[in-house]
């Protein structure tokens with residue numbers, strides 16, 4: 001397979017920038033490099049035109065070739081839920097099908113665990129599909145003439161696992177999705193949500209490390225959808241599977257996605273965490289995409305925290321003068337409150353100009369004596385804004401925000417919060 | 428007006444003559460196989476006692492369609508037996524079965540093949556159109572020339588006439604299998620053969636069975652015509668009725684054909700219906 005290297009990946013695409021929720025040093029599970037798909041009988045012509053910088057519509061008009069995916073590059077980390085989003089026709093389904101070669105790539109690489117799927121032999125590809133990568137479909141795609149059990153066991157049957165063994169395993173996964181009692185039913189006897197659980201069970205039965213899901217929950221009503229998202233997230237976290245999930249539902253993407261990849265006209269325009277994308281949309285398309293999203297639902301204390309507040313280190317050796325220095329710094333920055341941190345950036349508490357002056361007058365030397373006992377509660381950076389608002393409104397001073405290790409990451413004030421919210425809702 | 432006339436007919440008869448001379452070995456072999464096969468079926472059917480035969484069909488009718496249809500079958504066979512057309516009916520049925528089996532053995536794989544290949548389809552489609560629209564009698568001429576008179580040319584002409592729906596509906600059914608179901612099959616690692624037998628054929632089954640039903644019905648109508656080349660069965664009596672202008676004979680033998688048609692149609696149709704409906708039934 002030819003690799004097109006001339007074409008430059010847009011610089012907004014940097015898969016590395018995202019953070020992974022579930023683990024610190026996550027390894028790369030799947031790397032997509034300069035991947036292209038041209039539908040039509042002369043893909044080389046269209047590829048050449050793309051390299052010359054012509055756009056999708058021109059190419060369609062002149063050559064009749066449809067550009068499905070152009071120059072997609074991104075990295076999916078092990079154990080993350082990677083959501084691909086975009087408007088209808090942006091190439092999401094094509095992209096996800098290039099990953100297991102349901103659609104043959106026209107150029108580029110799909111590297112799974114270090115092996116390039118795009119250049120794999122037919123038999124290797126078959127092995128990978130049978131053991132490592134399974135798929136869940138929008139229309140469920142269950143086989144109507146088979147029972148639920150036989151559907152769940154399908155992948156194992158194809159693989160040649162003996163009946164007893166595959167039925168045992170299928171029962172296990174049906175149990176995981178809560179459908180063990182329906183094993184002998186036929187798909188058409190189940191509701192949509194239940195059918196998709198079977199779809200999920202079928203995909204889980206071969207214990208794959210990667211699951212591809214193309215709008216898997218789009219056909220379900222909102223209630224079922226949320227329920228299924230929870231089922232998926234639980235199953236995925238337990239075995240740290242890597243999930244690549246196509247969705248056109250923003251709410252869904254923000255809810256389950258560790259990172260989100262936004263596509264437009266076959267291109268990947270941005271990859272990042274939901275915070276990254278909400279905060280720093282790569283272009284107007286992405287911004288327009290998120291317009292109307294109730295940002296307050298997805299922003300967290302960490303997103304809005306700012307480092308504008310005065311922080312004072314409580315150094316043990318600095319016994320004398322600590323109070324004076326603190327007062328001086330508060331005056332200098334014109335603040336009423338300051339945060340006292342220890343040498344590990346842990347928040348010890350809050351001091352105010354008054355409490356510091358009172359301390360000086362009573363002759364206390366240590367900063368700790370000036371801490372205000374009623375204040376100084378910290379908020380975790382993962383706290384949703386909705387909950388944060390209530391606390392901020394009730395607090396007379398800025399609220400220190402800490403990360404999962406208790407380290408100071410910034411502070412939230414009423415003013416900061418309001419500015420952020422108004423910016424987020426109407427960009 | 429020019430006097431030129433395209434000698435298409437001459438060419439075809441030249442071709443058939445050439446086949447007769449140079450391919451006689453092959454045709455003899457084909458003839459023997461077909462003769463053995465259809466003869467075997469006829470012998471088998473006529474070895475069954477009348478009451479057992481009727482009972483078996485009635486039981487089948489009861490299972491597939493219910494009491495009313497079972498009753499109808501008994502009544503219909505009663506009419507056939509009492510008007511004295513039993514032997515001819517069995518003969519006709521044997522012809523239908525052998526022609527249908529051969530049609531399906533060739534038609535279903537051809538349908539599968541043409542569903543999977545554009546190139547095959549572009550050849551198969553117009554050929555089928557030709558086979559279906561050419562007046563049925565015409566097949567009898569080369570069939571009789573190549574295989575002589577009797578059961579064999581009758582069966583083979585019937586095969587050609589009744590195969591198109593089997594091919595067409597198989598191809599249609601396979602092509603219409605839900606796209607995501609096929610993708611699911613591939614994505615779970617099916618080989619092409621596994622995909623065919625585990626996903627595509629089961630998915631196409633209602634359509635394939637509709638093709639079987641149509642093939643049987645077309646075979647029935649052709650088998651009557653095939654009596655012109657000496658295939659035998661009810662067709663002989665229909666022909667005799669026509670040539671002697673014997674309305675009574677024509678009606679009685681014609682009625683036998685109609686009754687046979689109704690039973691075959693309803694029974695084969697019921698298999699297609701059940702396939703399509705089964706999953707929807709409550710447990």
Ligand SMILES: Nc1ncnc2c1ncn2[C@@H]1O[C@H](COP(=O)(O)OP(=O)(O)OP(=O)(O)O)[C@@H](O)[C@H]1O
Nearest residue numbers: 039066067068087088089090091092093094095248
């Ligand atoms: N088999 C095909 N032949 C030709 N063009 C195709 C084919 N499949 C997809 N396309 C085109 O590729 C583009 C991307 O299609 P794709 O189905 O990947 O979009 P999508 O983002 O999944 O859209 P949706 O949200 O509607 O599912 C579209 O312009 C589509 O018309």
Ligand SMILES: [Mg+2]
Nearest residue numbers: 092093094215
């Ligand atoms: Mg799609």
